[in-house]
Amino acid sequence: MPKNTDGRILLGHGGGGKMTGRLIRELILPRLDRGQLGQLPDSVVLSGLGDRIAYTTDSFVVSPIFFPGGNIGSLSVHGTCNDLSCSGARPVFLSLGLILEEGFPMARLQAILESVAEAADEAGVAVVTGDTKVVPRGSADGIFINTSGIGRIERPLSLSPSRISEGDQILVSGPVGNHGMAVMLSRAEFSFDFDLESDSASVWPVVERLLNLGEGLKFLRDPTRGGIAATLNEIAASSGKGVRVDESAIPVDESVAAASEILGIDPFQAANEGKIVVVVGKGLGEEALHLLSDCPVARGAALIGEVTTANPSKVVLTTRIGGSRIMAEPSGELLPRIC
Amino acid sequence: MNPRDERRTAQALASEIKDLARKHSGQMRFMEVCGTHTMAIHAAGLKSLFPESVKLVSGPGCPVCVTEKRFIDHAILLAAKYDACVTTFGDLVRVPGSSGSLTTFRSEGGTVRVVYSPLDAVEVAVAQSPRPTVFLGVGFETTIPTVAATLKAALARGVENFYVLPAFKTIHPPLRILAAKDDLHGFLLPGHVSAIIGSDCFSYLVDDFHKPGVIGGFEPLDILLALRDLVSMTVRGTSAIVNDYKRVVRADGNRAARDILYDVFEPADASWRGLGVIPGSGLAFKGPYTRFDAAAHFPVNVPESKDDPRCLCAAILTGSKTPDRCGLFGKECTPEDPVGPCMVSSEGTCAAYYKYGAV
Numbered sequence: 001m002p003k004n005t006d007g008r009i010l011l012g013h014g015g016g017g018k019m020t021g022r023l024i025r026e027l028i029l030p031r032l033d034r035g036q037l038g039q040l041p042d043s044v045v046l047s048g049l050g051d052r053i054a055y056t057t058d059s060f061v062v063s064p065i066f067f068p069g070g071n072i073g074s075l076s077v078h079g080t081c082n083d084l085s086c087s088g089a090r091p092v093f094l095s096l097g098l099i100l101e102e103g104f105p106m107a108r109l110q111a112i113l114e115s116v117a118e119a120a121d122e123a124g125v126a127v128v129t130g131d132t133k134v135v136p137r138g139s140a141d142g143i144f145i146n147t148s149g150i151g152r153i154e155r156p157l158s159l160s161p162s163r164i165s166e167g168d169q170i171l172v173s174g175p176v177g178n179h180g181m182a183v184m185l186s187r188a189e190f191s192f193d194f195d196l197e198s199d200s201a202s203v204w205p206v207v208e209r210l211l212n213l214g215e216g217l218k219f220l221r222d223p224t225r226g227g228i229a230a231t232l233n234e235i236a237a238s239s240g241k242g243v244r245v246d247e248s249a250i251p252v253d254e255s256v257a258a259a260s261e262i263l264g265i266d267p268f269q270a271a272n273e274g275k276i277v278v279v280v281g282k283g284l285g286e287e288a289l290h291l292l293s294d295c296p297v298a299r300g301a302a303l304i305g306e307v308t309t310a311n312p313s314k315v316v317l318t319t320r321i322g323g324s325r326i327m328a329e330p331s332g333e334l335l336p337r338i339c
Numbered sequence: 340m341n342p343r344d345e346r347r348t349a350q351a352l353a354s355e356i357k358d359l360a361r362k363h364s365g366q367m368r369f370m371e372v373c374g375t376h377t378m379a380i381h382a383a384g385l386k387s388l389f390p391e392s393v394k395l396v397s398g399p400g401c402p403v404c405v406t407e408k409r410f411i412d413h414a415i416l417l418a419a420k421y422d423a424c425v426t427t428f429g430d431l432v433r434v435p436g437s438s439g440s441l442t443t444f445r446s447e448g449g450t451v452r453v454v455y456s457p458l459d460a461v462e463v464a465v466a467q468s469p470r471p472t473v474f475l476g477v478g479f480e481t482t483i484p485t486v487a488a489t490l491k492a493a494l495a496r497g498v499e500n501f502y503v504l505p506a507f508k509t510i511h512p513p514l515r516i517l518a519a520k521d522d523l524h525g526f527l528l529p530g531h532v533s534a535i536i537g538s539d540c541f542s543y544l545v546d547d548f549h550k551p552g553v554i555g556g557f558e559p560l561d562i563l564l565a566l567r568d569l570v571s572m573t574v575r576g577t578s579a580i581v582n583d584y585k586r587v588v589r590a591d592g593n594r595a596a597r598d599i600l601y602d603v604f605e606p607a608d609a610s611w612r613g614l615g616v617i618p619g620s621g622l623a624f625k626g627p628y629t630r631f632d633a634a635a636h637f638p639v640n641v642p643e644s645k646d647d648p649r650c651l652c653a654a655i656l657t658g659s660k661t662p663d664r665c666g667l668f669g670k671e672c673t674p675e676d677p678v679g680p681c682m683v684s685s686e687g688t689c690a691a692y693y694k695y696g697a698v
Contacts, residue, residue: 008446012675019675123679248342264685314696320342321349323384326696 016225017330042083042221045153052153053209054089056080060145063337065108067186069178069197070273072145073115078273079220079339080149081123081202083224086276087152088159088211091123091204096130097146101246102137112143123202125149130146149171155211161238163218168307169285170235170243173206173276174300175251179269181259181337206298209291210278216287219279224339226330227269232315233329234307238307245305245327261286269330271339279307340412345560352563353388356570363574368394368522369566370658372514373529374401374686375557381695385566393570396658397691399513399528402478403430403684404656406613408642410506411436416639417504418499423637424450424467426460427475434680437644445651457489464493464501473633476505481531483507483622484596487603490631502633505622508609511540512620518548518582523658525551525569527562530584535600537592538582552580554588555592603628612646612680652679654687662692669693 008321012019029038030309036044043056060076070078081091096116100109119129178199187195203222210217223231228250236243252260258265280288285303292298308316315327340348360367371377377397380386382614386395394536399405411434417426425441427460432451434443454460457474464472476486486503493501510532517523533554533654555565565583571580582588608623626630626650646652649667654660662668662681672678674690681687 008443010442010446017675018673082576317384319382319384319559320345321383321385321563322346322388323349323559324383324387325384326694328694328696 010210015330017228027196041087041261042148043087043089043151045087045089046308054084054087054151054153055148056083056087057146057148058269059084059146060339061141061337062183062339063114064183064186065142065185067198069182069236070200071112072116072143074119075111075200075273075339076145077116077119077123077125078200078202079224079328080147081204082276084149084221085202085258086149086159086222087151087153088155088157088207088220090208091125091149091151091202093128093150094120094125095148096127098130098132099140099144099146100132100134101140101142102134104142108130109143119202123204136174137281140272146337157211157215157217158214159217159219161219161235164235164239164241164279164302164307165203166241166307166309167282168279168302169217169282169288170232170245170305170307171278171280171285171288171301171303172223172228172250173203173298174254175253176223176272176275177252177260177267177270179273180227181256181263181267183271184263184265185259194259195287196253198257199272199274201297203276203297205277206292206294209295209298210280212291213280213288216281217278218281218286219278221279223272223275225271227267227271228277229266229268229315229327229330232327235277235279236313236315240313242311242313243305244308244311244318246318247320249302249304251300251302268327272297273339311315349563352560352567355480356393356563356567357390359567359574360392361572363392366392366394367524367526367573368396368658369525369569370396370398370517371527372398372400372510372685373527373532374404374688375531375689376527376529376555376562377688378555378686379400379559380562381691383562385559385562388563389566393566395527395566396523396661397655398517398526398615398658399611399656400479400510401681401684401686402482402508403434404631404681405508405604406434406477406506406664406680407610407612407644408436408476408646409641410504410560411440411641411698412644413634413641414473415439415441415449415475417633417637417640418444418449420639421471421637423471423473423513424452424463425475426452426454426463428455428477430686431475431477433518433634433677433683435677435683437642438515453551457486458492461489461493461498461501461573466500466684468498468500471500471502471637473502473504473569473637473697476503477500477508478530479508479510479532480535483604484535484600487599490603490617490628493597493631494627501631502636503631504633505624506609507604507622508607508611509620509622510536512617513611513614516614516617517657518544518550520658523550524573525553525554525578526567527565528552528554528580529622529636530554530556530561533584533588533592534595537590538580538588539590540592541580545578545580549578551581554584556584556587566593579669606670613656647678650679652681655681663688
C-alpha cells in the first residue's frame with residue numbers, strides 16, 4: 001500500500017490497475033485463497049458439479065447511473081455475461097443484488113429494471129435469484145448493483161495465458177474506448193457535446209463464433225477498467241512473452257479520439273463494456289476476422305498485433321509515425337466509477 | 340495528412356537527422372523545455388528514431404514538477420486551519436507533500452475539488468460562499484493570463500471568498516541559467532508559452548550564449564522538424580532562433596494576453612524545485628488584486644520541507660540526469676506511489692519514462 005496513506009482506501013484501489021492488484025494480492029488473497037481464487041480469472045470454472053460450470057460476480061457503481069448507450073441496469077447484465085463469456089462459457093443464470101439509497105426515485109428504479117430485463121433477454125440469460133437492501137440517505141449514491149452469473153462451458157477449451165506463444169495474433173472485436181469516454185463525458189462537470197455512446201453489450205455472440213477455432217483460440221479478455229492497455233499488459237505479464245501492437249491498426253472511433261484529446265485520456269486506457277481482446281494461433285487472424293464478419297457486436301474488429309519473443313512481459317507499441325515505445329499498464333485513479 | 344504520408348514524412352525527417360548527425364563528431368544534447376513536448380516525444384516513440392549521438396533531455400517546463408513540496412504543505416495547512424475548499428487542476432492532487440498529498444487530505448475529510456479552468460474555480464467559490472475557496476495557482480505564461488482574466492472578472496463581480504495561492508513561474512530566468520551549461524547544445528522551445536511571449540524574446544540564447552533555439556509544435560512531425568533544424572544548426576556551428584510553429588506563434592506573441600497578465604501580477608522571486616530561488620522568476624499580485632492572495636490573507640506557519648535526498652528530480656529538471664539513472668525510479672517511486680512530482684504530473688519526465696519506457 002502507498003506509504004503516505006497507510007490504513008485508508010483510496011479511489012485508486014478500485015481503479016483496476018496496479019493499486020487494485022496490490023490490494024487483492026496483499027490483503028484479500030492471503031486470507032481467502034484456497035487454490036482457485038488466486039488464479040484471478042474473470043470467472044472460475046467449477047469442478048465436481050457435473051456439467052462444466054463457470055461462475056463469476058461483479059459489482060456496479062457507475063456514475064452517472066444513466067449514460068448514453070445504457071445505464072447501470074444493462075451494464076450489470078453485460079459485465080457479468082462478459083466475464084463468463086471470456087471463460088468460454090455461455091451465460092445462463094444471473095443473480096441481481098440491489099443496494100438502494102433512501103429517496104431514490106421509483107421511476108428511475110423501474111427504468112433500470114426494464115433495462116436489466118431487456119439486456120438479459122437479449123443475452124439469453126435469466127435472472128433467477130436476487131436481493132434488495134435499502135440504506136439511509138447518504139450511505140450510498142442512488143443505486144449500486146451486484147450481479148453474479150453462472151455459465152455453461154459448451155466446448156472444453158483451455159483458455160489460458162500459458163498457451164500463448166510467439167507469432168500468435170492479437171485482435172480486438174471493435175473500436176476501443178467508447179464506454180469510458182461516454183461515461184466521462186456524461187458527467188456533470190464536463191459540458192462537451194459529442195456524438196458518443198457506450199459500447200455496453202454482451203460479447204457472447206463474438207465468443208461463440210470464435211470457439212469454432214478450437215485449439216487455435218488461446219485467450220480472451222474483456223478490456224474493461226484500464227482499457228486494452230491493461231489487458232495487453234496482462235497478456236504479456238501472464239504469458240511472459242512480448243506483445244507488439246500497431247497504433248494505426250487499433251480501431252478508435254473519431255468521436256472517441258476527439259474526446260480523448262480534450263480530456264487528456266488515452267483511449268487505449270479507457271474502459272470498454274462490449275469488446276474483447278483475443279489471442280489466436282499464428283496465421284489464424286484472418287480466419288478469426290472472417291468468423292466475426294456477420295456478427296453485429298464485432299463490427300470493426302481488427303488485427304492489432306502479435307506475440308513476440310523480444311521484450312518479454314512488455315507491450316511495445318509501434319506508433320503512428322513508426323516509432324516504438326512501451327504501452328504501460330494504467331495505474332491508480334484514472335477514471336473512478338466507470339462501471 | 341493521411342497516416343501513410345505521415346509515417347513516410349517522419350521516416351524521411353528521421354533519416355535526414357541521421358545523415359546530418361554523421362557529419363558531426365561527438366554528442367549533441369538538446370533540451371525540450373516544455374513538459375508537453377516531453378510527453379509528446381515519448382508518446383510517439385520519437386527517441387527510437389534518433390541516432391545515438393542525438394540526445395534529448397527534459398527541462399523545467401512542467402509546472403507541477405517545479406512546484407516545491409512546501410507549496411503542497413502550505414495548501415493543506417491553510418485549508419485545514421481555515422476550513423477552506425481547495426480547487427486545483429488535477430495533476431497537483433497526487434503530488435506528495437511532507438506528510439501526504441491533497442488526495443490523502445481529501446480522504447481524511449478535507450475538501451479538494453479538481454477543476455478544468457480557473458473560471459470553474461470561481462464557480463466553486465460562489466457555490467461554497469461564504470466558505471473561503473483557494474485555487475492553487477500553478478503554471479507558466481500559458482496559463483497565467485487566463486488566471487489573470489479570471490481575477491479581473493472575480494473582482495468586478497465581487498466574489499468575496501475566492502483566493503489564489505500563487506506559485507506561478509516565468510520561463511526566461513531558468514532558461515538563462517540552463518543556457519550557460521556547456522553540455523546543452525540547443526533548445527526545443529515551448530510552443531504554447533511562445534504563443535504568449537513570442538519568438539523574438541528568446542534572442543538572448545543566440546546573443547549571449549551562441550546556442551540555437553527552435554520553437555516547435557506538438558505533433559510528432561512538428562517535433563521531428565524542430566529537431567532537424569537544431570541538429571542542422573549545431574552541425575554547421577551556427578545559432579539562431581527559428582520558429583517552426585508559425586501557425587500558432589508570432590514574433591511578438593500575444594500582447595493582449597501579456598497586458599492582462601501584467602495588470603494583475605508583477606515579477607517577484609520564486610523558489611523552484613531543483614533550481615532553488617531564481618530572482619524575478621515568479622509573479623506576485625499587485626494593486627487591487629492583492630486581496631486575492633491566499634498566502635497573505637490566511638497566515639499559516641509552514642515548516643521548511645526536506646526532499647528525499649535520493650530523489651533526482653533536481654538533476655532531471657535541469658537535464659543533467661535521465662530518470663532511469665535514479666535509484667528510486669520504478670521501485671520506490673511509481674505513479675501510484677510517487678516520491679517526487681516528476682513522477683505524478685501528466686507532463687513529468689519520470690512519468691513519461693515510466694509510462695512510455697524506452698525500447
